[in-house]
Amino acid sequence: MPASENTSENAPGPTSELTSPGPRTSALTLAASLERYLRYVSIERGLATNTVLAYRRDLGVYLAHLAESGVTRPGDVAASDVSAFARALSTRGDVPLTAASVSRMLSSVRSFHRYLVGEGQVEADVASDTTPPKLPSRLPKAITVEQMAAVLASTEGDAPQQLRDRALLELLYATGARISEAVALNVDDVIDNDVVRLFGKGGKQRIVPLGSYARTAIDEYLVRVRPLLSSRGAATPALFLGLRGQRVSRQNAWLIIKAAAERSQLGIPISPHTFRHSFATHLLAGGADVRVVQELLGHSSVATTQIYTLVTADTLRDMYTTAHPRAREA
Structure with a gap:
């Protein structure tokens, strides 16, 4: 039999493409x-x-x-x-x-x-004994109820941009949303004007109630401003729109907050997380259960939320020291 007809010689060997394993x-x-x-x-x-x-x-x-x-x-x-x-x-x-x-x-x-x-790429975890430097304990920075009211009041006015900014800031304070969660909202995420559906880290969804101030501000924005802004750009389901009709970015939201802080003349830095910290601190100071605040903030662990109880305790201690006649040495 000719070699060309020998099926055993033509069969794919161990190094053939048909049997060689892919890259390990x-x-x-x-x-x-x-x-x-x-x-x-x-x-x-x-x-x-x-x-x-x-x-x-x-x-x-x-x-x-x-x-x-x-x-x-x-x-x-x-x-x-x-x-x-x-x-x-x-x-x-x-x-x-x-x-x-x-x-x-x-x-x-x-x-x-x-x-x-x-994944089986290595047998041992060579980084398991690496210890990161210990970080100093930092308490979240919140502002007082009066200071927050001043920041929110700085957006008062009937211009489209003022109405949009007021709706955004009222929502941040009313829900404790992260700035990324707020700008990612779509119109349909505001449910019956009473609650808002937020998507947190890892796509985790939570439902947070809207207070009366936030409801009023969002309603006014949706009726009077959003249709105008939407007509300036391509169709988008985004809740908060820029002046050209596009979704408000995180950077634009930062600028909105910075401008409001400057107009309020508080003399202290205000960031998007200031709203989230203040939301949690004011709830706990008002008697809210820490587990409820945990759910509202979307924390996976209550230990993270309990940091805010330290802020509240410090505030109470300061008020006690200032107000009680025998709290300080004569």
């Missing part, structure tokens, strides 16, 4: 593993776009540091490499990082290495 996961470069990790946290864990971008920035710095030492594959990373990176972050002299930034970057590194172990 363990053979991936760190750069390729990083891209898989970012897809994982984005799609499977549902993390916010900004969080994924932060992971990309932090881990990009980490991989560049490893590359300088010739480490380019997950299995080549040793615990000493992670420790060296941690020391480099803490001692870099050109642009010193704060303890919070170092802690965040090391947290990203630890998460990445846990993923590598979970």
Whole structure:
């Protein structure tokens, strides 16, 4: 039988394309593993776009540091490499990082290495013993009820922009929404003018009531302003629109809050999170249960919400010291 007709000679051998295995996961470069990790946290864990971008920035710095030492594959990373990176972050002299930034970057590194172990790309978690620097306890910064009233009053007026800004700020204070949650709202997320549907971290949904002031401001905006702004741009379901008819961005919302703070002349910095902190602090000071506030804020752990009880306790202590005749030494 001719060789060309010998089926055993023509059968695909162990190195044939039909039987050769694809590239093994363990053979991936760190750069390729990083891209898989970012897809994982984005799609499977549902993390916010900004969080994924932060992971990309932090881990990009980490991989560049490893590359300088010739480490380019997950299995080549040793615990000493992670420790060296941690020391480099803490001692870099050109642009010193704060303890919070170092802690965040090391947290990203630890998460990445846990993923590598979970995916079977490496056998051991070489970052497990890396300890981020201890951060000082920082209490959330809230403003008083009177100061918040002054900020909200600074948006009074009948101009379209004033009505839009008032609706946004009233909603932030009434719901404790993160600024990203507020600008992501669509018209349909305001339900029966009584509650608003917010989408938090990881796409978690929560329903938060609207107070009477926020309801009035949003109703007025929807009737008098949004149709006008919507006619200036392409159709969008967004609740809050810019002057050109597009969805208000986080940056624009920051500018709206900054302008309101300047007009109120409080002399203190006001940020979007000031509204969220004040929302929680004022609720607790008014007697709300911490578990209820946890649900309203969308915190996964009540321990996070309990930080606000410390703020309330400090406020009560200050008021006591000022008002009680025997609270201070003669």
